[in-house]
Amino acid sequence: xxxTNEELKQKIHEYKKKLxxxxxxxxxxxxxxxxIGDITGDSLELxxxxxxxxxxxxxxxxxxxxxxxxxxxxxxxxxxxxxxACCAMATMIxxxxxxxxxxxxxxxxxxxxxxxxxxxxxxxxxxxxxxxKMGGMVCTSSNxxxxxxxxxxxxxxxxxxxxxxxxxxxxxxxxLRSCVLGDGTNPADxxxxxxxxxxxxxxxxxxxxxxxxRKKYPGILIVVHPECDPAICDAADFVGSTSQIIKYIKxxxxxxxxxxxxxxxxxxxxxxxxxxxxxxxxPECPTMNETTLKDVYDVLKSIDEGEPLNEIFIxxxxxxxAKIALERMMAL
Numbered sequence: 371x372x373x374t375n376e377e378l379k380q381k382i383h384e385y386k387k388k389l390x391x392x393x394x395x396x397x398x399x400x401x402x403x404x405x406i407g408d409i410t411g412d413s414l415e416l417x418x419x420x421x422x423x424x425x426x427x428x429x430x431x432x433x434x435x436x437x438x439x440x441x442x443x444x445x446x447x448x449x450x451x452x453x454x455a456c457c458a459m460a461t462m463i464x465x466x467x468x469x470x471x472x473x474x475x476x477x478x479x480x481x482x483x484x485x486x487x488x489x490x491x492x493x494x495x496x497x498x499x500x501x502x503k504m505g506g507m508v509c510t511s512s513n514x515x516x517x518x519x520x521x522x523x524x525x526x527x528x529x530x531x532x533x534x535x536x537x538x539x540x541x542x543x544x545x546l547r548s549c550v551l552g553d554g555t556n557p558a559d560x561x562x563x564x565x566x567x568x569x570x571x572x573x574x575x576x577x578x579x580x581x582x583x584r585k586k587y588p589g590i591l592i593v594v595h596p597e598c599d600p601a602i603c604d605a606a607d608f609v610g611s612t613s614q615i616i617k618y619i620k621x622x623x624x625x626x627x628x629x630x631x632x633x634x635x636x637x638x639x640x641x642x643x644x645x646x647x648x649x650x651x652x653p654e655c656p657t658m659n660e661t662t663l664k665d666v667y668d669v670l671k672s673i674d675e676g677e678p679l680n681e682i683f684i685x686x687x688x689x690x691x692a693k694i695a696l697e698r699m700m701a702l
Contacts, residue, residue, distance in 0.1 A: 532567030
């Protein structure tokens with residue numbers, strides 16, 4: 371039986387009243403999914419807010435590493451995902467690739483005791499656990515500068531995984547030397563050594579896009595996410611995390627034109643006037659947009675039937691060390 375979106379919303383609402391569930395939706399979700407979220411926000415915000423929630427089940431509308439973060443911080447909750455979607459950046463590094471990166475630093479003359487690893491929250495639990503075991507911690511795009519500033523006080527080199535752009539942008543802001551593993555430079559000469567990962571969506575923006583908008587709309591502001599290439603961030607008027615971008619644009623006068631370099635669904639919800647997507651193509655995250663209302667309905671139905679779909683399980687050792695890495699960040 372085919373159900374319309376309105377019918378699906380009604381059935382989802384009925385399940386939410388019947389079951390001990392909280393529906394959680396990331397900012398990048400498609401509109402109809404975002405609108406049914408009981409808790410909405412960016413990745414860390416969602417993990418933190420769900421800690422205080424008392425529902426048995428968290429229905430997480432997002433990508434895998436985000437659902438894992440909820441499970442790591444709230445191990446007694448049952449976390450299910452309407453769609454088992456994976457963040458492309460998070461899949462660029464696993465535990466073996468992390469170990470290989472550490473080995474590459476060792477071979478370049480940087481011993482383990484001189485390495486302090488930091489992983490962007492956009493990484494899977496096994497990588498967070500590896501980082502935690504080495505004394506490192508997690509960061510987000512909004513607190514990366516603060517985390518790195520604190521970490522550098524130990525006098526060690528930062529191994530930053532997996533997003534090279536965020537690592538390089540923070541290094542540029544702080545006047546530090548950075549390199550990307552495998553780029554031919556000596557890691558021993560850098561303060562921040564970046565793994566060669568990236569967000570495919572934030573690679574869609576170009577300096578030419580910025581030039582186009584500045585020429586077409588004199589006085590326009592360019593706002594971008596720090597997952598963009600350093601050349602884009604250097605040419606922008608404001609660089610910030612998802613939550614920081616939302617706050618910045620909300621405080622602008624309505625008549626101020628702004629072009630935004632981040633995921634389409636978020637940009638589309640920011641303002642109804644004078645807001646443009648900084649790209650000639652639609653910068654829509656394919657994995658974030660996999661989740662549909664039908665998927666949410668199906669997973670709620672599965673919970674009601676006692677056989678939850680796509681439930682997240684993490685082994686005890688990974689859970690413990692990943693939680694340590696996350697809690698070190700939150701302590702700051």
